[in-house]
Amino acid sequence: MRKIWIICRRELGGYFATPIAYVCMAVFVIASGVTTFQFGNFFGYGQATLAPFFNYQPWLYAVFLPALAMRLWAEERRTGSIELLLTLPITPMQAILGKYIAAFMLAIFSLILTSPLWVMVNLLGAPDNGVILAGYFASILLSAAYLAIGACISACTKNQVICFVLTVLCCFALNLLSLTPRLDFLSNLETVSRGLIELRTVVYFFSLIAFALFANTVILELKRAD
C-alpha cells in the first residue's frame, strides 16, 4: 500500500507540474454548468433536484476523463521513464494502481468543485439530499470505470492524442451501447441517482474496472519492448 501511495503522489505531482490538470478541471466545471443550466434546463425543471446535472455526466465524462487518463502510460512510454519505473522494486500492479488512483483522485476533486450546485439547489428549495448523494456515488462509479478504460488504452501507445481519441470513442461507444436494452448501464446509473443502489449496478461497474485494470497489466507486459 505504501508503494502505491508513493506512485500516486508522484503522479499527482506530474499532473500539476503542467497546466493539463488545471485546464481539464476548469473545462469540466464550466461544461458541467453549461449542460446543467443550458441543456438540462435547470430552472425550468420545476423541482429542487440535481438531475439536470447528473443526466449529462456520462457525456461530459466521455471527454473529460480521457483527457486525464491519456498521460498515465503514454507519457511514460514517450519519455522512456517506464523503464526506470518498472525496474524499481515494485510490482506492475502497484504501478498501475498508483497511477490509476491519482487520476481517480483528480476526477473526484473535479466533482467536488461542482458542489456549489448542490449548495445552490439547497438554497433554492428542499431537495432529497440522499438522492443527490446517490447521484454523486453513481458519478464516481462511472468516472472510475472510464478512467480504468482510459488507463488501459494509455498503456497501448506513446501518443497521448491517439490515446485520448481512442478513449473518447470507447466511452462514447459505451454510452451509445447503453441505449440498447441489454447493455443499458446508464439507466442503471439513473436508478442509482434516483436513490436506489442496486447490487447489479455496483457489480457491473466493479467488474468493468477490474477487467480494464487487468487488461492494463497484460498490455503493459506485452508492450514493454515497444
Add this chain to the structure above:
Amino acid sequence: MSASLRVMNLTKKFSGLAVVDNISFSAAEGEVVGLLGPNGAGKSTTMKMITGFLRPDAGTAYVAGFDIQEQPVAAKSIMGYLPEGMPLYPDMTVGSFLKFIADVRGVDLDLYDVFNLRAVVNKRIEDLSKGYKKRVGLAQALLHDPDVLILDEPTDGLDPIQKRDVRALIKQVSQKKVVLLSTHLLEEVAEICDRVIVIAAGKVMLDGLPRVTSIEQVFAEIETEGMDA
C-alpha cells in the same frame, strides 16, 4: 548475501529474430564487467532482461541469488540501474525525483554532496545539462547502495572531465559490488573494467581480460563477418 550476478542462457527474440542468443556469464563481488559490442549487438536488451524490464524468451538472471523472473521485487531492491539515455521524469525537480526513488526503495536520501547536486536540488530535470542529468541518473541508481549496479552507457555524451569523474566514481563504489556496464569505448573498458564481455549479433564473442589488442582483434573479426554476411 554477497553481491553476485549470474546470467543463464538469456535469449530474446523480436519478430522471430534473436537479438540476444543464449548469453551466459557470471560476475562476483568487486568485479567491474564491461559489456562491449557494436550498435545493435544486444547489450541494452541483455541489460533490460537482467534488470527485469524485459521478459526473456528463455533463460534468466540471478541477482545476489534472487531470480529476476521469480523474485523480481527482491532482485530489483538490491540492484541499481541507469538505463540508456537517462529516461528520468523531466517535469520533476532533482530533489523531488530523488526523494521519490528513495521513498520507493525505503531509504534515506543523502547523496546530494556525493554527486555535487546540492546546487540544482530545486531545478527541474528537463532544465539540467546532460552532465547533471547523468549525475542524477547515477544518484538514483546508487542511493540505496545496491549490491549489483547495471549501467547502460554511463559516460555517453559527457565531456572528458565528466567522464573521468564518473569513471572514478564507478571505481570507487565497485569495491563491494558487481558492476556491469555497457560502453562503446575501448579506453573506458581498459581503464575501469576488470573483465570484458564482447557481444555481437546477440552472442558472446569474447569473455576475458580487458586487453585492448584482443578486443580490437575481436572487433575486426566481427566487422569481417558482417561484411561477409
